[in-house]
Amino acid sequence: MFGGFFKMITTRYYGDFGGSYIPEILVATFDQLTKAFEDARNDPAFWEEYVDLMSTYSCRPTPLTFAENLTAHFGGPRIYIKREDLNHTGAHKANNVMGQGLLVKRMGKTRVIAETGAGQHGVATATMAAKFGFECTVYMGEVDMERQRPNVFWMERLGARVIPVRDGTRILKDAINEALRDWATNMDNTHYVLGTACGAHPFPEMVAYFQSIIGKEARGQVLEKEGKLPTRVYACVGGGSNALGIFSGFFDDPVELVGVEAGGKGLETGLHASRLASRDGSPGVAQGYRTYFLQDSDGQMKETHSVAAGLDYVGVSPILASLKEEGRVRFESATDYEVLDAFSLTLLKEGLIPALESAHAFVQAFKESPDMTGDDVIIINQSGRGDKDIFTIADAFADPEWRKFIIEKAKKYNA
Numbered sequence: 001m002f003g004g005f006f007k008m009i010t011t012r013y014y015g016d017f018g019g020s021y022i023p024e025i026l027v028a029t030f031d032q033l034t035k036a037f038e039d040a041r042n043d044p045a046f047w048e049e050y051v052d053l054m055s056t057y058s059c060r061p062t063p064l065t066f067a068e069n070l071t072a073h074f075g076g077p078r079i080y081i082k083r084e085d086l087n088h089t090g091a092h093k094a095n096n097v098m099g100q101g102l103l104v105k106r107m108g109k110t111r112v113i114a115e116t117g118a119g120q121h122g123v124a125t126a127t128m129a130a131k132f133g134f135e136c137t138v139y140m141g142e143v144d145m146e147r148q149r150p151n152v153f154w155m156e157r158l159g160a161r162v163i164p165v166r167d168g169t170r171i172l173k174d175a176i177n178e179a180l181r182d183w184a185t186n187m188d189n190t191h192y193v194l195g196t197a198c199g200a201h202p203f204p205e206m207v208a209y210f211q212s213i214i215g216k217e218a219r220g221q222v223l224e225k226e227g228k229l230p231t232r233v234y235a236c237v238g239g240g241s242n243a244l245g246i247f248s249g250f251f252d253d254p255v256e257l258v259g260v261e262a263g264g265k266g267l268e269t270g271l272h273a274s275r276l277a278s279r280d281g282s283p284g285v286a287q288g289y290r291t292y293f294l295q296d297s298d299g300q301m302k303e304t305h306s307v308a309a310g311l312d313y314v315g316v317s318p319i320l321a322s323l324k325e326e327g328r329v330r331f332e333s334a335t336d337y338e339v340l341d342a343f344s345l346t347l348l349k350e351g352l353i354p355a356l357e358s359a360h361a362f363v364q365a366f367k368e369s370p371d372m373t374g375d376d377v378i379i380i381n382q383s384g385r386g387d388k389d390i391f392t393i394a395d396a397f398a399d400p401e402w403r404k405f406i407i408e409k410a411k412k413y414n415a
């Protein structure tokens with residue numbers, strides 16, 4: 001959307017990426033948000049209020065768990081897992097939405113809107129809206145609604161209106177377009193709670209700022225446990241918020257940072273969502289910002305695929321695009337098949353259930369572990385928990401008993 005007239009406002013670039021390519025009608029709203037964010041960021045009491053909220057409402061600091069059995073299994077590095085799955089609502093998304101909720105209060109707005117892919121960000125936003133007493137509307141692609149019905153159920157129970165998006169390929173990018181349209185009409189009382197470190201300034205920076213709580217904690221925790229920094233830190237990359245969150249704790253350290261994108265059915269098939277790890281991504285401007293997109297030579301967005309709905313997005317954080325060009329972050333991809341393998345191993349060895357999104361980071365860490373030694377320490381960011389995704393995961397494993405159970409259940413509903 002917004003392909004026609006747009007206006008540049010006070011903005012920020014990360015190398016060649018970022019910016020604010022927005023319609024004139026939204027300029028005042030973006031300016032107001034940028035100012036509110038800058039004021040909050042410069043007010044030490046705001047960060048304290050945020051940390052207090054997260055520690056009383058969302059189990060922060062989340063633990064850094066030593067994966068003793070995986071460490072023994074690979075016989076390589078000491079493996080730690082940062083437990084963002086233990087956040088309220090089951091993923092790192094809570095860090096961002098609760099922070100934006102505090103900003104909405106500061107701006108005196110009363111309504112929030114959001115886009116959601118996996119449904120995780122939608123549930124987190126609906127939760128935040130319930131807690132702060134905001135009206136809430138969530139836009140979700142029809143395809144995502146089908147594969148994430150339980151999250152739709154919870155959003156509605158939490159009082160949100162969930163609007164199915166039937167345009168385009170009916171997934172996350174289409175939901176973002178719809179949310180932007182709503183915002184352009186209702187900006188007086190409405191704040192758009194963007195779920196990841198993408199979009200026009202100040203969203204990438206603001207979301208990364210709230211997520212930086214992960215890296216701040218992880219750095220302190222690993223130093224306390226191991227007395228040294230990790231060799232590598234692994235995180236999955238959808239829009240890029242959990243990765244930026246944990247990576248930012250180690251930007252100034254000699255620590256290798258590895259972002260893992262969705263390799264889907266394999267990079268060679270074209271059915272993936274690897275904007276930075278494949279050769280299929282190219283720089284372009286869409287949805288208010290400049291980054292690497294999966295697009296054709298006419299700039300039309302391509303279809304993406306991943307077993308993990310939260311990684312299934314055509315764009316990626318401009319901050320990560322710049323870090324790739326600088327060579328500060330290495331990008332890899334994991335296929336759906338590899339993800340299910342790593343997911344199973346993590347359950348069997350550690351009794352932990354990573355979200356399918358997070359399992360992408362585990363794949364790469366497991367691939368590289370045999371080449372490291374006991375002197376190495378690595379951290380894998382478990383961005384969310386998988387048990388709430390039972391429908392998607394049972395489907396991905398083609399579990400015959402689960403299928404029977406669903407058929408029987410459906411029969412009972414039909415009776």
Ligand SMILES: Cc1ncc(COP(=O)(O)O)c(C=O)c1O
Pocket residue numbers: 091092117118119120121195196197236237238239240241242243309310311355357358383384385
């Ligand atoms: C559990 C989980 N991890 C990762 C992601 C990807 O988002 P991001 O790259 O912004 O962290 C999602 C997105 O919905 C998610 O639900």
